[in-house]
Amino acid sequence: MNSGRLEAFSDGVFAVAITLLALDLAVPHPGGPHHPSLTDQLSEHWPSFAAYLVSFLTIGIIWVNHHTLFNNIAHIDRPLLFLNLLMLFFVVSIPFVTTTFADYLRDGGFQASVAGAIYNGVFAGMGVSFALLFWWTIRHEHLKTALPPGAILTAVIRFGIGNVAYLAAVGVAFASPAAALLMSGLVAVYYVFEQTPRRNGPRGDPTTGDEQPQP
Amino acid sequence: MNSGRLEAFSDGVFAVAITLLALDLAVPHPGGPHHPSLTDQLSEHWPSFAAYLVSFLTIGIIWVNHHTLFNNIAHIDRPLLFLNLLMLFFVVSIPFVTTTFADYLRDGGFQASVAGAIYNGVFAGMGVSFALLFWWTIRHEHLKTALPPGAILTAVIRFGIGNVAYLAAVGVAFASPAAALLMSGLVAVYYVFEQTPRRNGPRGDPTTGDEQPQP
Amino acid sequence: MNSGRLEAFSDGVFAVAITLLALDLAVPHPGGPHHPSLTDQLSEHWPSFAAYLVSFLTIGIIWVNHHTLFNNIAHIDRPLLFLNLLMLFFVVSIPFVTTTFADYLRDGGFQASVAGAIYNGVFAGMGVSFALLFWWTIRHEHLKTALPPGAILTAVIRFGIGNVAYLAAVGVAFASPAAALLMSGLVAVYYVFEQTPRRNGPRGDPTTGDEQPQP
Amino acid sequence: MNSGRLEAFSDGVFAVAITLLALDLAVPHPGGPHHPSLTDQLSEHWPSFAAYLVSFLTIGIIWVNHHTLFNNIAHIDRPLLFLNLLMLFFVVSIPFVTTTFADYLRDGGFQASVAGAIYNGVFAGMGVSFALLFWWTIRHEHLKTALPPGAILTAVIRFGIGNVAYLAAVGVAFASPAAALLMSGLVAVYYVFEQTPRRNGPRGDPTTGDEQPQP
Numbered sequence: 001m002n003s004g005r006l007e008a009f010s011d012g013v014f015a016v017a018i019t020l021l022a023l024d025l026a027v028p029h030p031g032g033p034h035h036p037s038l039t040d041q042l043s044e045h046w047p048s049f050a051a052y053l054v055s056f057l058t059i060g061i062i063w064v065n066h067h068t069l070f071n072n073i074a075h076i077d078r079p080l081l082f083l084n085l086l087m088l089f090f091v092v093s094i095p096f097v098t099t100t101f102a103d104y105l106r107d108g109g110f111q112a113s114v115a116g117a118i119y120n121g122v123f124a125g126m127g128v129s130f131a132l133l134f135w136w137t138i139r140h141e142h143l144k145t146a147l148p149p150g151a152i153l154t155a156v157i158r159f160g161i162g163n164v165a166y167l168a169a170v171g172v173a174f175a176s177p178a179a180a181l182l183m184s185g186l187v188a189v190y191y192v193f194e195q196t197p198r199r200n201g202p203r204g205d206p207t208t209g210d211e212q213p214q215p
Numbered sequence: 216m217n218s219g220r221l222e223a224f225s226d227g228v229f230a231v232a233i234t235l236l237a238l239d240l241a242v243p244h245p246g247g248p249h250h251p252s253l254t255d256q257l258s259e260h261w262p263s264f265a266a267y268l269v270s271f272l273t274i275g276i277i278w279v280n281h282h283t284l285f286n287n288i289a290h291i292d293r294p295l296l297f298l299n300l301l302m303l304f305f306v307v308s309i310p311f312v313t314t315t316f317a318d319y320l321r322d323g324g325f326q327a328s329v330a331g332a333i334y335n336g337v338f339a340g341m342g343v344s345f346a347l348l349f350w351w352t353i354r355h356e357h358l359k360t361a362l363p364p365g366a367i368l369t370a371v372i373r374f375g376i377g378n379v380a381y382l383a384a385v386g387v388a389f390a391s392p393a394a395a396l397l398m399s400g401l402v403a404v405y406y407v408f409e410q411t412p413r414r415n416g417p418r419g420d421p422t423t424g425d426e427q428p429q430p
Numbered sequence: 431m432n433s434g435r436l437e438a439f440s441d442g443v444f445a446v447a448i449t450l451l452a453l454d455l456a457v458p459h460p461g462g463p464h465h466p467s468l469t470d471q472l473s474e475h476w477p478s479f480a481a482y483l484v485s486f487l488t489i490g491i492i493w494v495n496h497h498t499l500f501n502n503i504a505h506i507d508r509p510l511l512f513l514n515l516l517m518l519f520f521v522v523s524i525p526f527v528t529t530t531f532a533d534y535l536r537d538g539g540f541q542a543s544v545a546g547a548i549y550n551g552v553f554a555g556m557g558v559s560f561a562l563l564f565w566w567t568i569r570h571e572h573l574k575t576a577l578p579p580g581a582i583l584t585a586v587i588r589f590g591i592g593n594v595a596y597l598a599a600v601g602v603a604f605a606s607p608a609a610a611l612l613m614s615g616l617v618a619v620y621y622v623f624e625q626t627p628r629r630n631g632p633r634g635d636p637t638t639g640d641e642q643p644q645p
Numbered sequence: 646m647n648s649g650r651l652e653a654f655s656d657g658v659f660a661v662a663i664t665l666l667a668l669d670l671a672v673p674h675p676g677g678p679h680h681p682s683l684t685d686q687l688s689e690h691w692p693s694f695a696a697y698l699v700s701f702l703t704i705g706i707i708w709v710n711h712h713t714l715f716n717n718i719a720h721i722d723r724p725l726l727f728l729n730l731l732m733l734f735f736v737v738s739i740p741f742v743t744t745t746f747a748d749y750l751r752d753g754g755f756q757a758s759v760a761g762a763i764y765n766g767v768f769a770g771m772g773v774s775f776a777l778l779f780w781w782t783i784r785h786e787h788l789k790t791a792l793p794p795g796a797i798l799t800a801v802i803r804f805g806i807g808n809v810a811y812l813a814a815v816g817v818a819f820a821s822p823a824a825a826l827l828m829s830g831l832v833a834v835y836y837v838f839e840q841t842p843r844r845n846g847p848r849g850d851p852t853t854g855d856e857q858p859q860p
Contacts, residue, residue: 005222005282007650012230012442015657018737019665020234025741038749038756056737060730064723067650078279082407085275092233092271096240104253111253192727220437220497227445227657235449293494297622300490307448307486311455319468326468435652435712442660450664508709512837515705522663522701526670534683541683 003070006084010066013088017095018059021052024099047105050181051119055098057188059091062126065191073137074144083133090126097122105177116173116180123184124166131159158194162187218285221299225281228303232310233274236267239314262320265396266334270313272403274306277341280406288352289359298348305341312337320392331388331395338399339381346374373409377402433500436514440496443518447525448489451482454529477535480611481549485528487618489521492556495621503567504574513563520556527552535607546603546610553614554596561589588624592617648715651729655711658733662740663704666697669744692750695826696764700743702833704736707771710836718782719789728778735771742767750822761818761825768829769811776804803839807832 025048027041036044066087097119104115138152147155165187173180240263242256251259281302312334319330353367362370380402388395455478457471466474496517527549534545568582577585595617603610670693672686681689711732742764749760783797792800810832818825 005226005285008223008653009226009230009278009282011650011654012227012445012657013234015442015654016231016234016446016661018733019658019661019740020238022737022741023665025738027745038745038759042759056734060727060733063654064726064730067654067726070650081279081282082275085279088233088275089271092237093240095234096237100242100253114253114257220441220500223438224441224445224493224497227442227660228449230657231446231449231661235453296494296497297490300494303448303490304486307452308455310449311452315457315468329468329472435656435715438653439656439660439708439712442657443664446661446664450668511709511712512705515709518663518705519701522667523670525664526667530672530683544683544687 003073003076006076006081007067007070010084010088011063013091014059014063014066017091018056018063020095021055021059021098024048024095024102025052044106045102047178047181048099048102050185051098051102051105054181054185054188055094057192058123058126058184059094061188061191062087062091062130065130069134069137072144080133080136083129083136087126087129087133090122090129093122094126101177101181105181108177112177113174116177117170120166120169120173120180120184123187124163124170127159127163127166131163134159162191218288218291221291221296222282222285225299225303226278228306229274229278229281232306233271233278235310236270236274236313239263239310239317240267259321260317262393262396263314263317265400266313266317266320269396269400269403270309272407273338273341273399274309276403276406277302277306277345280345284349284352287359295348295351298344298351302341302344302348305337305344308337309341316392316396320396323392327392328389331392332385335381335384335388335395335399338402339378339385342374342378342381346378349374377406433503433506436506436511437497437500440514440518441493443521444489444493444496447521448486448493450525451485451489451528454478454525454532455482474536475532477611478529478532480615481528481532481535484611484615484618485524487622488553488556488614489524491618491621492517492521492560495560499564499567502574510563510566513559513566517556517559517563520552520559523552524556531607531611535611538607542607543604546607547600550596550599550603550610550614553617554593554600557589557593557596561593564589592621648718648721651721651726652712652715655729655733656708658736659704659708659711662736663701663708665740666700666704666743669693669740669747670697689751690747692823692826693744693747695830696743696747696750699826699830699833700739702837703768703771703829704739706833706836707732707736707775710775714779714782717789725778725781728774728781732771732774732778735767735774738767739771746822746826750826753822757822758819761822762815765811765814765818765825765829768832769808769815772804772808772811776808779804807836 025045027038027045097115101112101115101119104112134155138147165183169180169183172183240260242253242260312330316327316330316334319327321327349370353362380398384395384398387398455475457468457475527545531542531545531549534542564585568577595613599610599613599617602613670690672683672690742760746757746760746764749757779800783792810828814825814828817828
């Protein structure tokens with residue numbers, strides 16, 4: 001059993017979830033007499049755009065990592081299918097938690113904190129289930145190319161940084177929901193730049209930077 | 216004619232249907248003066264979250280089984296395309312029946328029973344059409360590896376358990392809609408664990424557990 | 431340039447369009463004091479369910495035919511990409527015209543006739559653009575296996591029957607919108623059964639019935 | 646790392662975005678006593694249909710070009726994944742900006758100009774990020790077949806024409822939003838016909854016209 005269909009199904013879910021994000025940007029149709037202008041609506045809508053950006057980037061990065069991980073997987077088994085399904089469960093939830101967070105962030109207060117905690121909680125769930133996927137593939141020797149111990153340690157540290165940051169953001173949301181959104185945005189930016197060839201240096205091929213699963 | 220495109224189209228439908236499920240979780244936007252708080256809405260929304268979980272897991276499992284079945288199919292014919300389309304018809308209906316059931320479950324009463332019966336009826340339709348797909352592939356010798364008679368009997372028993380449970384849940388919905396939801400949840404959990412390598416023991420390779428179509 | 435990505439993109443569009451159809455089945459959420467019961471809503475909603483069935487089957491069949499046609503295509507060129515895009519334009523419009531037709535069919539009158547004419551007009555557009563796709567592949571010798579003249583004539587007759595029926599249904603919609611819906615349903619059923627191995631007899635392999643492009 | 650999954654994920658996003666466009670065509674359900682007729686609504690809705698056509702064609706063309714570009718790419722690296730993600734970011738935004746532009750175009754005035762500027766701004770963003778993708782593949786020698794300098798110059802000119810036109814349309818929107826929509830429609834038509842075999846003449850195979858990346 002190769003990983004072709006697992007990847008196709010996952011790609012479909014990633015693609016639908018990332019595209020549905022933009023549905024939530026919709027501004028109410030004009031028409032009523034006291035209808036706010038588009039410019040007013042867009043400037044009031046900033047939390048929607050900020051949350052859209054962070055969620056888009058986060059789904060994009062998890063797709064890049066999923067792609068890189070499965071590139072090195074020789075065969076899959078049933079537990080792997082279900083661990084992947086667990087991760088997709090969190091991906092599918094992202095459009096919902098993004099809209100909810102954006103809506104309540106505008107109002108502020110305790111409800112915005114709850115929405116922010118749920119938002120970062122879903123990201124933490126996605127991160128942890130991706131780490132489980134990675135752990136299962138190492139543990140059961142599914143990889144085409146075995147990873148050197150150094151690479152595994154590096155991966156564990158990286159997973160740790162993201163997941164600890166998401167969990168911390170759940171707590172931060174109760175002090176400042178906007179700061180919690182900023183934190184998940186910074187995690188996304190970190191994962192974009194962490195993997196560039198230049199910094200990968202000794203761990204991979206400096207030209208392509210994709211010889212190893214890069215979690 | 217190989218099964219590549221049938222799988223790609225089916226994966227697309229599974230991916231869209233499973234992702235659309237989460238659209239129904241949306242809580243009304245805040246704004247009005249008497250607007251309920253997010254925490255109140257989330258706690259009132261429990262049937263939506265419970266139904267979302269059950270439907271997500273059910274679509275996930277039918278995808279895993281579809282994947283496993285077509286892994287062992289050597290070629291496809293026109294009736295197989297239409298049997299597959301019949302099964303997808305029920306998959307496509309799941310987001311609709313999930314929302315409807317969740318909405319009416321909150322109110323209770325006879326209308327919730329009707330919604331629960333439709334919900335489990337769609338699951339039964341999906342289960343029966345998947346069994347037809349399996350039967351067609353055995354009957355017309357489309358399989359790469361012929362199944363031993365014991366495996367066929369096991370498969371028939373498993374299909375039977377799921378389909379009988381769904382049909383029973385249609386009836387149970389008129390006594391207790393919540394119990395009917397619980398029943399379809401238990402069927403999903405049963406299908407997750409039924410196929411683990413350990414219990415597959417003598418019927419397949421204990422390491423991967425995916426050598427045979429596992430319906 | 432092989433047809434892999436054209437098929438993948440088309441499969442995506444088919445899958446999203448067929449799944450979005452069911453979004454339109456949604457009944458209004460309960461809650462208000464004078465809210466109609468679910469059973470009342472479902473029985474009033476019959477045009478939605480009938481139109482959903484016809485549209486689902488029509489998209490399903492066009493997918494089966496697309497699949498069969500491209501199975502026999504050796505290479506693709508730029509005009510083929512755009513003819514395929516033209517056909518997808520009509521596929522993408524189907525969820526919109528289905529909802530609109532279903533909504534207005536309930537009210538009846540001239541507005542229902544207009545909606546029915548648009549609905550069948552989109553089906554006719556899809557049928558004609560599929561015929562153009564087929565014609566282009568014959569005309570420019572893209573096929574892996576050349577078709578015997580008899581098969582081409584048969585194909586032309588079949589395309590003709592469907593497209594003439596759709597165009598007739600545009601007119602019939604002004605006499606009876608429900609009859610127009612019935613007509614497009616009958617065209618779909620015709621295309622399901624027209625291709626069964628038994629009736630294909632002398633034109634193809636009676637076992638699989640898929641040796642030739644079956645438009 | 647080959648480009649298979651990058652293409653599959655991108656195809657998914659293109660397919661979902663192009664299909665979601667039609668969701669915005671929905672006319673309000675009939676029912677109320679003063680409800681406008683379908684024919685009135687459809688004629689008032691012309692900006693929605695015009696914007697739908699332009700956006701459909703634009704996404705279709707960018708897909709054709711993406712397909713052609715990646716047909717000639719031998720391997721991909723991490724920066725390419727992120728440049729592709731940047732381009733998809735704009736693709737995902739298209740359904741939102743299309744609805745917004747269509748809604749405000751009907752009202753006219755300054756708000757329609759802002760909506761038109763955003764609409765063409767997103768198209769410009771998509772065009773520029775596609776040009777970056779192309780530039781990266783030339784610069785880092787990812788191509789299977791190196792391009793002759795003449796082809797590169799031709800490509801740069803073509804990218805230039807589209808992107809300059811989109812940026813000009815951002816400005817034109819403040820004079821006439823409808824003219825800005827017309828401009829992006831003309832760019833789309835230009836890209837359809839620019840690549841036909843006849844005019845490709847000396848630069849490619851006149852039969853298929855797809856031997857080179859056609860940006």
